[in-house]
Amino acid sequence: ADSWTVMVYMDGDNNVESYALRDLEELKLTGSSDNVNYVVLLDTLEGPANLLYVNEGTTTIVEAWGEVAMDDPATLTEFIDTVEGLYPATNYCLDIWDHGGGIAGICWDDTSGMSQCLTMAELRTALVDADCVFDSIVLNACVMAQAEVAHQVNGYADYVVFSQQNMYALGFPYDLVAENLNAEPTMDGRALSLMMVEEYTVYYQSIGYKDVTISVFDMACLGALADAVKNFASAQIAVMSTYQKGFKFARMDTESPSNAADIIGYAENVIASEKISDQNVKNAAQAVIYAVDAAIIAEWHSDDVEGMNGLGIWFPTKSVTYYWGAIYEARYRALTWDAATGWANFLDAYYAK
8 A cells, every 4th residue: 555645625616716726736746656645526616526636747537526516425425435445545634625614514515506515514424434534634624623623523533734714725835745745655644734734834924924823633632622621611601600701701802713712712811810710610721721732733823813722612702693593503512522512501501691
């Protein structure tokens, strides 16, 4: 078997099509090597989807897939199964490339006509059905760096690379990522994930973009994080009637792209709050900080987003967002994260007037 097979699920069947093609061109600058395979399922607005093998300067159509729904978990499962069968390797990386919406989902496919996406539940279904454990899963999409998202891929990834903020459509510098991996194909999932964050950081620093975040989550730390958050949620619920206002102020001062509060930021604000004097809550908050610090093994944010520490949690400032049409509440309670932490029960208590 080869050292690595990198599978890129590239959903360009929407308004980021031109950037998908640009990233494919970057990958072609380096291409596959004797030990490393780059295989892309590319779906565009205009044409049908093709399964492509990327070589230096060229792509070969391995299979013509016709028009596919990239927002259908069965498509992702078939992609993983097919590539694993054709290009077996010691290590696997899955890069899901498209729009992201945090716990709402990933991969909006405009041609399938439903303006639907791959929900978090469907992402897990796809991974369970494919039954391939990835050394690294890269979510090249907006606002995916949330504890809930990491939990949905539990058991199918050793490391997850994702961003708290929006990701620019330019994505990763894939030519450099491929060059590094080809030069050192013995690297493991941890090394690949760290290298991708390093290249992303250098690239966006060099062009001076704002609002940039990127982080790596070590899935071995997921259970401890879930336990810490569960305790933190329970501790807050127990004293909610006394300290609700303190929690609200702590939340208001926390960075929160797309309704996901920076976990460390919120916990630090709870600890620092003079409105909250319950030591049990503050100890629980400190335990959460330690757990996030252990799980996020690399993180970079541009100077303008100082309050970002690499991982968020769903925590809208307004209850109306959470209860809107019962959609988010129902979706949230369907997440594996909620079963492990009871965070939705905390949100219910927090929003209670």
